[in-house]
Amino acid sequence: MSAAPKRRLSFRDILTDGRVALMLPLGFSSGLPFLLVFSTLSAWLREAGISRTEIGMLSWVALAYSFKFLWAPIVDRYDVPVLARLLGRRRGWMALSQIVVALGLVGIASSNPQTSLWLTVASALLVAFASATQDVVVDGWRIDVAATERQGMMAASYQLGYRLALICAGAGALYIAEFVNWRSAYIAMTALMVVGIVGTLFAPRADEGAAREHLPIADAIVEPVADLFRRKGLILVPILALIACFRLPDFVAGVMANPLYIDLGFSKADIANVSKLYGVWVGIIGAFAGGLALTRLGLWWTLLIGAAIAASSNLMFAWLALEGARLDLLIATISFDNFAAGFAGSALIAYMSGLTSPGFAATQYALLSSLYALPGKLIGGASGAVVDAYGYPLLFTATASIGIPLVILCFVVRRDTMQTVREKDEKAEAVPAVGAGSRA
Known part of the structure; x- marks a missing residue:
């Protein structure tokens, strides 16, 4: 039995749905940290004389993205003090994770891989953990606030924002490092996290009643x-x-x-x-x-x-x-x-x-x-x-x-x-x- 054709979203739907538009800054905020603890950081480390073996091992900081499911139920179940009261559970976690990402990027910018590699690694771990947490919250918010037929367009908007962030964290950071220095590049990337924070403040609250009844x-x-x-x-x-x-x-x-x-x-x-x-x-x-x-x-x-x-x-x-x-x-x-x-x-x-x-x-x-x-x-x-x-x-x-x-x-x-x-x-x-x- 063939299913009846489903209504396709029009450009008017896209342009008038604020939730779709908000996925751009949220996607940008999710995409920005990834290269900064991955390939962009590996270029800085290689230029600083860090061995390829060590660079490969340092890429393990990104394992936080692979184990985010372990603390995803905590993000679903518990409120962030103060922020949850002001913004709601989802947006409170979003804001906290974005702030911690920014702090971690400042830590990387403040480090010198040749003399304080431990600080570079510790800061990269902090960025990866907070960034993975942000991904969990944004996915949860996306699923909560929009019906099923909107999810495809929400994801497309998210991907566009994510890839624009890759340009900034990739090409943008390399340009700044080429013409200024690596520290300035990471400070500039820290400032760009404001984009995600603004998106969080404008995002509508999700339906959080069910979260309080979790297993x-x-x-x-x-x-x-x-x-x-x-x-x-x-x-x-x-x-x-x-x-x-x-x-x-x-x-x-x-x-x-x-x-x-x-x-x-x-x-x-x-x-x-x-x-x-x-x-x-x-x-x-x-x-x-x-x-x-x-x-x-x-x-x-x-x-x-x-x-x-x-x-x-x-x-x-x-x-x-x-x-x-x-x-x-x-x-x-x-x-x-x-x-x-x-x-x-x-x-x-x-x-x-x-x-x-x-x-x-x-x-x-x-x-x-x-x-x-x-x-x-x-x-x-x-x-x-x-x-x-x-x-x-x-x-x-x-x-x-x-x-x-x-x-x-x-x-x-x-x-x-x-x-x-x-x-x-x-x-x-x-x-x-x-x-x-x-x-x-």
Whole structure:
């Protein structure tokens, strides 16, 4: 039985819905810290003479993003003193996490990797923990304040803000570091966190009544996992394997790409222009291409294509490492890699969203989004040692080969993916839309 066509959101809906617009500053605030404790920081550390092995290990600070599900129930259940009374639970946690991110960035700016590496690492850990907490709260707020049919546009607005932040934290920070210094670059990034704080102050309060009736903390973690196993059964094993490895090549490339550019002799201006400015816009195009593919080809085909091109894009880095500092090849590498990453990202977000159930949507999404980043962070931490021992070409070729099991896993989960899409469509037809007016 074919489902009746669903009403599509018009541009008028987009322009008049303040919640969609607010995802831009919130997405910006979420995206800004990521590169500042990841690839941008790795460029500063490499220039300061820190070994590639140490840089790879320091990337483990980003593991906070992979374990955020552990404290997500605490964020759901408890209020932030003072801030919750003024702003509400969700916005109180948002404001607190944004303030702590800013403090951590000041700490990085105040450190000197050559003489006080411990301060750099401690501050980066603080930024990563607070940033991961902000992601949990923003996802929870997004799910609470908007009905299901609005979530796609909310996520698209969030992704645009996120990628604009990547331009600032990538190209912007490198430009400032090139023409002033690294300390000024991180101070400037600290000031930009005001964008997210303003978004938080303008955001409407979420429906927080249900949060006060949550399960005990231990059960709040166990129940969402148990729900996934009840609904999916044994097919959940390959599903989780697919999610865990889907972005692994991209994460490894993110750790070692900037050290590769530095070692090949590209200037920070070249890296900023091609990788952090031009590349981000290519990534945005890739994300929208992934969204278009979802509507034209369906979820499974988009997932399959994303898995194949995202992994194979690492072969371009291996080629670049062999050829040397060729600007034309750098442009080609960044073009392929960022388009593939944006395309694959859209596919994975849609896939993980489809796996959640309404009663546990926020916590399950935190669990799944934590899982997809974990293997990449762990292997990325050892990537510097692999480069030191065997060179860049072997690292990137090996990570590209992960695309083979990923494609196989896509075929394994094909039937379940098709069934999940049908079930979501049927539920969307049966459940009436909930507008913002019903959210106090």
